[in-house]
Amino acid sequence: MDTQRSGCPINLTLEVVGDKWSLLVVRDIIFGNRRHFRELLTKSEEGISSNILADRLKTMVEQGILTREDDPTHKQKGIYSLTEQGIELLPVLAQMAAWGFKHLPVSEELGIRAQLLSEGGPKMWAEFMDELRETHLGIKRRKRSKLTVGERLQAAYRNVLARKRKPA
Amino acid sequence: MDTQRSGCPINLTLEVVGDKWSLLVVRDIIFGNRRHFRELLTKSEEGISSNILADRLKTMVEQGILTREDDPTHKQKGIYSLTEQGIELLPVLAQMAAWGFKHLPVSEELGIRAQLLSEGGPKMWAEFMDELRETHLGIKRRKRSKLTVGERLQAAYRNVLARKRKPA
DNA sequence: GCAACCAGTTGTAAAATGCAATCAGTTGAG
DNA sequence: CTCAACTGATTGCATTTTACAACTGGTTGC
Structure with missing residues (x-):
């Protein structure tokens, strides 16, 4: 192209x-x-x-x-x-993830992050983008929460995996 | 695929x-x-x-x-x-439009709608989606503003075109 | 009757993709 | 120092997708 x-x-x-x-x-x-x-x-x-x-x-x-x-x-x-431009693709990905989660046969473990991100909304996305700016651009972020958005998403993902391996 | x-x-x-x-x-x-x-x-x-x-x-x-x-x-x-599923692609398109508007060499007349939609945010998107539900699904919408979002976007587009044809 | 319009289909060349094998340099263990 | 494993790729080839133009069979309005 x-x-x-x-x-x-x-x-x-x-x-x-x-x-x-x-x-x-x-x-x-x-x-x-x-x-x-x-x-x-x-x-x-x-x-x-x-x-x-x-x-x-x-x-x-x-x-x-x-x-x-x-x-x-x-x-x-x-x-x-x-880059900053790349980081700003996050909202695009988040919307696509939300749409796919709602309308397509998403697997449980791969859908959990989309669900959380969708529920978190633009505010959560902005927080995540700040974390990415720190990781990729070296820009220190102000607001520091206990767990980063990235960590919370990973934890949720691992949680689903663990639950699927050993069902109640 | x-x-x-x-x-x-x-x-x-x-x-x-x-x-x-x-x-x-x-x-x-x-x-x-x-x-x-x-x-x-x-x-x-x-x-x-x-x-x-x-x-x-x-x-x-x-x-x-x-x-x-x-x-x-x-x-x-x-x-x-x-369909409803198709209408819900609007936020995806809106985010892509916003990203393209910000980072790529968008033409003025084709960028104005992206700009307005980006500034309007999720609230404007929701209003636009309600208009689309009326047009495509026959679902009457509650909130009726003077001009629909669709009309406002079109008006802005024509405005830019007119201004470009006859510059001040 | 006929030109303009309607939603597509067909044929074919060019481009993108998928896949496996391969490459040359780097590293770390022994 | 040797060598196997690992590094970011590249190459060749088959398949798939896309691009472009011509064409089809039917409908409509004058």
Whole structure:
């Protein structure tokens, strides 16, 4: 997709992240805290292939959604970070998650985070985005709650998994 | 896309509307009030081709996002309507529009609606969705303002166009 | 009767995607 | 120092999706 089809904001957004993988990569970075190529490749639910992942990471770096730095602990490793622009995709993901949760056959363990995020609303999203700004941009956040949104989502996810393994 | 990649709500949403055209069709139905095949085909900014449009309409009807009825005034015409599920894509579109408006080179006339919708926030979206429920589902809405959200967006769009044609 | 309009379908080329194998450099254990 | 495991990718090839133009069979209004 080289040529621009129109100056419509929805269309332009789709031209940048409107394929079947880009937003899943962003999702894994945001919700799964994946930062390395291998993590994104092997720990994804859907099994992205390495050439697609390499292409998407490259494209999203070019688009200003991600940045890539060298990992000081390993000469070959790169660390991918979200930019502010990337962090601001969270509300898009949250709305998509809410819609999918409501209308599609979502699995229980993968749906719990969508549910919490949907119930939490824009306020929770803003808090989560502040946490992401700290993690990815090094911007200290003011409001510090006991548990971060990220931690609460992870806890809920693990909780469902544990309950499913050992049903009452 | 027949097989499901995972039960993640974001992934499932992408599997349903995560291609480059489906959401543009929904956008034209919502914001452009297009209801017929030809309208969607010829009045779209991006120039969708007829086979893609036919396929997406068919798919979205199967998915429960749209319904198709015969037009009583013309034996060949079909009228496409949004379902509740389709109407609830509005927040997704609104967030994508807001993101595109903020971060991508959006044209002035096509950006004004995104701007207003972004400033209006979830309250305005809810009002707009009620209007869509009336138009597409025949559900009368309570709160009736002087101008509907749809009308206000259209007025703002025409305003920008007029200003651009005859600059001060 | 006929031109314009209606919702699509068909054929074919180009592009994107999926998959497995492979690559060259890095690291850490022995 | 050797070597297996790991790193971020790249390559080749089959399949799928998309793009573009022409076309179909039918309807409508003049």
